[in-house]
Amino acid sequence: MPMPTITAVRAFTVRGGGADYHDQGDGHWIDGQIATPMSRYPEYRAKRSSFGLNVLGTLVVEVEASDGTVGFAVTTGGEIGCFVVERHLARFLVGRPVTEIERMWDQMYAASQFYGRKGVVLNTISGVDLALWDLLAKVRGEPVYQLLGGAVRDELVFYATGPRPDLAKKMGFIGGKMPLKHGPAEREEGLRANVAALAAMRDAVGDDFWLMYDCWMALDLDYATRLAIAGREHGLKWIEECLSPDDYWGYAALRKAVPAGMLVTTGEHEATRWGFRLLLEMGCCDIIQPDVGWCGGLTELIKISALADAHACPVIPHGSSVYSYHFVATRPNSPFAEFLMMAPEADRVVPMFHPLLLDEPLPEGGRLKVSALDRPGFGVRLNPDCALHRPYPAA
Ligand SMILES: C[C@H](O)[C@H](O)CC(=O)C(=O)O
Ligand SMILES: [Mg+2]
Helix, strand or coil: CCCCEEEEEEEEEECCCCCCCCCCCCCCHHHCCCCCCCCCCHHHCCCHHHHCCCCCCEEEEEEEECCCCEEEEEEECHHHHHHHHHHCHHHHCCCCECCCHHHHHHHHHHHCCCCCCCHHHHHHHHHHHHHHHHHHHHHHCCEHHHHCCCCCCCEEEEEEECCCHHHHHHCCCCEEEEECCCCHHHHHHHHHHHHHHHHHHHHHHCCCCEEEEECCCCCCHHHHHHHHHHHHCCCEEEEECCCCCCCHHHHHHHHHHCCCCCEEEECCCCCHHHHHHHHHHCCCCCEECCCCCCCCHHHHHHHHHHHHHHCCCCECCCCCHHHHHHHHCCCCCCCCEEEECCCCCCCCCCCCCCCCEECCCCCECCEEEHHHHCCCECCCEECCCCCCECCCCCC
């Protein structure tokens, strides 16, 4: 049966939240003091925006088909992403049938290998890939999760990321992952403060609620090991992204050094099946956390997940709202999902990609029925009130 072909590819950027969820206004918890690889420089410690955490902005990719259907997706990538899409990647899409996602992915990756492979180029390929899945699912009139093989569960259960696991517990989430505040440059005093914050939160939530620490690449092996050992007493379930994403050897050593039963997790800044192959084969972690908007998109996440399954390693995707939910619904080895608390005080559930997307389904009581995803494509719309900027329109 002849399928529509792709007739146009457009790339836009937009500021203020959206897929670059770090691009928030003053006073938001996500831009407070959180340990980062830049925390060793005191002048970049108090706010993550001080070193440029929100420098990229959101990338919006639209793909239009010959029958008039438009698919779209959002990720982090901003103006650089727009350039890569419109001046380079679009050529591999225009004129192709909407079904040929695998071939388009392979051409985008192979053609950009000389300057890509990870980082913003893979964010960009992910954005294009997700827009292609949205388009194909809309052309077929089905939700994306049905194209992925259908749901393996009726509802998703979530843990919450943010500074208030005590409030997340009241909202019905199964656990809370806190941002670590102090890094190694703040020495023993900082370490004691990190452990004290965990202990206080444990007192607030009781024994059975999961508590985790997100260390956002800020630590070294020695500090991470000491934090894990001290955290065990307070029921720290996992310790996340402690080291540089390039330090596979450090992660392998950390996994051996943490107390029995504590999980080492990482992968939100890793990309492609080859990056995750290193994490898995080197025994770096107990859970991988690819971000579907950064790791290469759904086409790549399917491969990463299969590889992880063969290593008995669960896949709990990082954030990414609907783009994760449609995937998690379909994989036996993704037993729960992350919800990032994007309210400035983490005191209520708000859409992760607010204000950019309309119709983003929200967990209620820490759960989301898969039937809430039953709309064509990823089931979301762009908010017409958000001012999109198209810096590199095709000539
Ligand atoms: C809170 C973390 O520093 C980061 O902003 C989000 C993240 O790493 C996660 O959700 O995981
Ligand atoms: Mg994280």
